[in-house]
Amino acid sequence: MRAARTAYPLTWRIMDVLEAFAAFVWPTSFRRAIPYLLLAPALLLVGLLVLGLIQIGDLSLRTLDTSTFLLSENYTLANYRKALTEPLFVVVATRSLTGSLIVTVVTLIFAFPYAYLMVRTRSAGLRKFLLIALFLPFFIGQVVRAYGWLIILGNQGMVNEALGLIGVAPLRLLYNYPAVLFGLVQYMLPFAVLMLAPALTAIPEELETAAASLGANWVHSFIHVVLPLARPGLVGAGLVVVTLSLTDFAMPAILGGGSQDFIANAIYDQFFRTSDQGLGATLALMLVALGSLLVGIVFTLFGAGTLAMGRARQ
Amino acid sequence: MQDVTGSASPIAVSVRDVGMVYDGFHAVKSASFDLPAGKFLTILGPSGSGKTTLLRLIAGFQAPTSGEIVINGKAVSAVPAHQRSIGMVFQKLALFPHMTAAENVAFPLKMRRQDARTIPERVERYLDLVKLGGYGGRRIHELSGGQQQRVAIARALVFEPDLLLLDEPLAALDRKLREEMQLEFRRIQRELGVTTINVTHDQREALVVSDEIIVMDAGEIQQKAQPTRTYRNPQNAFVANFIGVTNFISGAVRSVAGSNAVLAHSAVEIPGIVGDERNPPRAGGQASGAIRAEQIRIAANARSLSGLDIVLEGSIRDAIFEGERIVYEVCVPALAGEALRVFDHDPVDHVQFEPGAAVSIGWNSRDVLVFNN
The missing domain is CATH 2.40.50.100 (RNA polymerase II/Efflux pump adaptor protein, barrel-sandwich hybrid domain)
Structure with a gap:
């Protein structure tokens, strides 16, 4: 009797009971439904998003009656006409688009050597330091960080005080375009490095050694070997940075001080300042369209496979 | 260039008292040997014997902590790898996956700024040499393991280097293919007459392909001799034990x-x-x-x-x-x-x-x- 009990422990019996119960509740014939069941939460979320988009689409076709502050009953394209012709919106859109492109290029230029050093260094200590330095700002929200820059770059900020010591008159470092771009680059850098690091890890170091043995100095080795092989990482990082910068709100709002609005700030103003929900919805949809267009162009140029989403080639 | 060991051909590679220390560990302890031009030398030893370190020192990927390496009469310690005229076939081949076979073979010619008009002809000649004529347009991942080996050999030889280094490139192949490639290395080496240093832990390979075998253990050269001599007259118990049963x-x-x-x-x-x-x-x-x-x-x-x-x-x-x-x-x-x-x-x-x-x-x-x- 004792022997039998040790041969078949209690935990196994409990598992048997649980398995029998599971088989009763979810017979094996249902098993094929499991993948769809696991997909359900994601589908639900995407569905809600689509519902919201339809709602916004509906709003964007109604104009605001300024006498009653109610939206019109009939559909019209007046909001779209206004968004495309009003000089202010054209300026804001151009500013956001050029800004996000500049931020992307600068971020990638800064992130690449950082990621490369982090991946290739033989010193575990240096790698740890670089990783911690990368993740620390992640724990500080975007708004708090922007206020931090206000303190550092303000008229009485640390930078201007330091300049004052060497006799330089206070500089206006805030509330201009470069300040917004600076804040955005600083915010995007960790994202770019984290997207680049796996792509660089996937490049065997031996390829660079081989390039050297074949007569390539480090510049040639970088241009002909490292850069082409890092392309999936560069494209992925670039996409993340460009979409996040294009739709950013806090940096233009805080470091731009109202004078350097991006599209998201304009949408906010329409919804919460002028209460023109129709125009706000129109701008929101046009931002979605602009972002999708950018992603679409990148995918056509480089292929979706560059994001390493396809099956690995043998 | 002084101690020419009886043979008529000049010394291509001279390794003089070369030592390599990593964090207090002596990977190579004062190795010395001369290799006449056109010879096929195999450095044979168990893993951790220092054979790969010695090869990387000759290639110039690392600088020795002591001693001097002389290639064709020139001390090369201060010459970086990309300025030495050395072709190398790597253990994992290290072919560039984003290039075709022909682009891989053309790479060293482009890096050496050869006349662009002569490159395609030269690439085709070397692909023919390794029996891959017509395969130039293939991507690396479209080639079999043996074909990839051949591309790696062509790439290492196309710029007519002074010295060819083989870092166990055959270790990952199955036995049949490995034996085929051993004979292939031998044929190509004889055809071009290029001085070659091969590193392996496979005693059969060492006996089959080499003019000379250096047996290494614990960072020291145990014996340098022709294959038959290495086998029949091992100089010490380690060599006797390592080669043969x-x-x-x-x-x-x-x-x-x-x-x-x-x-x-x-x-x-x-x-x-x-x-x-x-x-x-x-x-x-x-x-x-x-x-x-x-x-x-x-x-x-x-x-x-x-x-x-x-x-x-x-x-x-x-x-x-x-x-x-x-x-x-x-x-x-x-x-x-x-x-x-x-x-x-x-x-x-x-x-x-x-x-x-x-x-x-x-x-x-x-x-x-x-x-x-």
């Missing part, structure tokens, strides 16, 4: 006379030849007699072994059938029950001894090499 019978040295030595194990006297003349055994000391498994004969009774110097009785402990030969482990009571490995290459009479069978074994004294313990 060797039995070691240890015992007290009874007497030494010239190049002859006699060992005593239990009640048996085993005469042999002094293995290392620079470190000969002394009477009264301890030594080991090394004898190859294929130099021991095995028979059902002692009468069939009458021509041999030493004949002992034993019993089969294990019999392993390996196809072209049978490997026996024979327990010898006269040697205090020590087991000797014996190859039987002679299955013509269809005799295979079963474990437990009583047998006789015998060998000639000239096949026993005596090394100091």
Whole structure:
């Protein structure tokens, strides 16, 4: 009797009971439904998003009656006409688009050597330091960080005080375009490095050694070997940075001080300042369209496979 | 360029007292050798013997902590890898996956700023040399393992380097393909006459492809000799053990006379030849007699072994059938029950001894090499 009990422990019996119960509740014939069941939460979320988009689409076709502050009953394209012709919106859109492109290029230029050093260094200590330095700002929200820059770059900020010591008159470092771009680059850098690091890890170091043995100095080795092989990482990082910068709100709002609005700030103003929900919805949809267009162009140029989403080639 | 070792061809590579220390660990301890131009040298050793480190020092990926490497009469310690004229085939090949086979082969020519109009013709010639004519447009991942090897060889040779280095490129291949590629390396090396240094832990490969073999262990060169000499006259017990299947019978040295030595194990006297003349055994000391498994004969009774110097009785402990030969482990009571490995290459009479069978074994004294313990 004792022997039998040790041969078949209690935990196994409990598992048997649980398995029998599971088989009763979810017979094996249902098993094929499991993948769809696991997909359900994601589908639900995407569905809600689509519902919201339809709602916004509906709003964007109604104009605001300024006498009653109610939206019109009939559909019209007046909001779209206004968004495309009003000089202010054209300026804001151009500013956001050029800004996000500049931020992307600068971020990638800064992130690449950082990621490369982090991946290739033989010193575990240096790698740890670089990783911690990368993740620390992640724990500080975007708004708090922007206020931090206000303190550092303000008229009485640390930078201007330091300049004052060497006799330089206070500089206006805030509330201009470069300040917004600076804040955005600083915010995007960790994202770019984290997207680049796996792509660089996937490049065997031996390829660079081989390039050297074949007569390539480090510049040639970088241009002909490292850069082409890092392309999936560069494209992925670039996409993340460009979409996040294009739709950013806090940096233009805080470091731009109202004078350097991006599209998201304009949408906010329409919804919460002028209460023109129709125009706000129109701008929101046009931002979605602009972002999708950018992603679409990148995918056509480089292929979706560059994001390493396809099956690995043998 | 001074010590030309008897041969007519000039010295292509001279390694002089080269040492490499990593964090206090001596990966290479004062290695020296000369390699005449056009020769195929193999550095053979177990993993961790320092053979790959030595190769990387010659390639210029690392600088030696001591000593000097001279290639074609020029000291190269201060020359970075990309300015040395050295072609290298890497263990994992290190082909560029984003380029075609032809672009891979063209890479060193482009890096050396060759006339762009001559590059395609030259690339095609070298692809032909490695029997890959017409495959230039293929992507690397579209080629088989053997074809990738060939691309790597063409890429390492296309710029006509002074020296070709092979860093165990055949280690990952299956046996058939590996043996085919060994002969291929040999053919290409003879055809071009390029001085070659190959690194491997595969003794068969070393014997098949090389003009000279350097056996390394623990960061030191144990022996440098031609393949037949390395096999037949190992300079020390490590080389005797590392190459081939060797039995070691240890015992007290009874007497030494010239190049002859006699060992005593239990009640048996085993005469042999002094293995290392620079470190000969002394009477009264301890030594080991090394004898190859294929130099021991095995028979059902002692009468069939009458021509041999030493004949002992034993019993089969294990019999392993390996196809072209049978490997026996024979327990010898006269040697205090020590087991000797014996190859039987002679299955013509269809005799295979079963474990437990009583047998006789015998060998000639000239096949026993005596090394100091």
